[in-house]
Amino acid sequence: MTYEKHIEILKKQNLPIPNSDIYEFDSSPISDIFQSYFDFSYKAIQKFCADFSIKEYFFYFGNTFSSNAGADCKNNIHVIRVTNALINNLHNQFVENDNLKDLLLKKSNYKVLQNNISYPIEKLFLQCSLTFTTYHELTHFLHKSNGVLNFHETPRKCEFDLEKHLFEFDADLNGAQFVSFYLIELYVRIPKKVNIEPEIIFSIGTGSLLLTFLLFFNREFSYDKNIEEFYLKENSHPHSLIRIHYILNHFYNICSANNIELDLQKLLNYSFDIVFKFFPYDSYKRFKNIYYEDFDKIDEYSNFLFGQSIKNKKLLINNINKLSS
Numbered sequence: 001m002t003y004e005k006h007i008e009i010l011k012k013q014n015l016p017i018p019n020s021d022i023y024e025f026d027s028s029p030i031s032d033i034f035q036s037y038f039d040f041s042y043k044a045i046q047k048f049c050a051d052f053s054i055k056e057y058f059f060y061f062g063n064t065f066s067s068n069a070g071a072d073c074k075n076n077i078h079v080i081r082v083t084n085a086l087i088n089n090l091h092n093q094f095v096e097n098d099n100l101k102d103l104l105l106k107k108s109n110y111k112v113l114q115n116n117i118s119y120p121i122e123k124l125f126l127q128c129s130l131t132f133t134t135y136h137e138l139t140h141f142l143h144k145s146n147g148v149l150n151f152h153e154t155p156r157k158c159e160f161d162l163e164k165h166l167f168e169f170d171a172d173l174n175g176a177q178f179v180s181f182y183l184i185e186l187y188v189r190i191p192k193k194v195n196i197e198p199e200i201i202f203s204i205g206t207g208s209l210l211l212t213f214l215l216f217f218n219r220e221f222s223y224d225k226n227i228e229e230f231y232l233k234e235n236s237h238p239h240s241l242i243r244i245h246y247i248l249n250h251f252y253n254i255c256s257a258n259n260i261e262l263d264l265q266k267l268l269n270y271s272f273d274i275v276f277k278f279f280p281y282d283s284y285k286r287f288k289n290i291y292y293e294d295f296d297k298i299d300e301y302s303n304f305l306f307g308q309s310i311k312n313k314k315l316l317i318n319n320i321n322k323l324s325s
């Protein structure tokens with residue numbers, strides 16, 4: 001299925017999507033990135049929808065200046081929308097700018113990794129973020145309330161709804177799971193004689209995801225010095241530090257099951273080192289401090305979400321047996 005053909009069919013559906021919102025990437029200087037991301041996502045969506053007997057589904061790039069992703073369902077037609085601004089922003093930040101190059105130059109461990117993979121390490125950041133986004137949104141296909149679903153990843157201030165936080169938790173774990181599989185494959189391919197800490201490789205996943213959350217929150221990486229004040233039972237999404245905490249733990253558990261032992265403290269430090277390359281402000285040093293100051297609350301709330309998630313039958317984590325391999 002080509003993107004052109006796919007959006008041609010999408011336009012014929014009776015959906016509240018204006019044609020002007022459907023981005024066609026032919027003239028984009030990074031059309032190859034859009035094309036390969038569409039191909040990857042379309043394969044993922046086909047498989048997931050077959051596993052869950054979802055008959056009608058679409059994936060398209062929304063045409064807007066704001067970075068966002070979302071999942072909707074109307075008349076049983078399931079749609080994932082990832083904005084062109086998100087792809088352009090992630091590409092500009094991860095691939096085109098000097099933040100990561102600087103990190104590569106200064107931290108010899110990342111240089112070792114670069115010498116052992118066949119493509120630029122910056123692309124690995126982009127790949128982790130996009131893989132996460134696709135699988136996160138796909139998980140939302142299961143999260144209907146009265147046949148309707150409507151998810152957008154820009155966190156909104158709103159009244160607390162436990163089920164909403166559980167849906168995000170479920171989607172985050174599934175997204176993180178696919179990122180960790182990808183990184184494990186990469187790690188085991190590196191020859192044993194190459195001395196590289198696994199935390200270096202997995203920090204690319206966690207660093208990339210934390211940056212993606214911050215991108216959704218701030219809309220821009222540059223000159224945004226406002227950190228997200230800590231909260232627990234508020235807003236549409238759990239706080240970014242809570243999300244990154246349960247993702248770190250999820251990585252840890254998946255790696256353990258694959259005989260890779262991660263040092264969580266080291267992984268966290270490396271992840272923040274990456275974030276500080278993009279947000280070199282004192283306020284972001286404080287962001288890291290919030291993690292330590294509120295660690296008990298963060299850990300307790302993550303455990304609370306996990307405990308509650310077991311009771312919600314809509315969640316993917318309670319329907320894993322339906323996923324084909």
Ligand SMILES: [Zn+2]
Nearest residue numbers: 151153168171
């Ligand atoms: Zn979500």
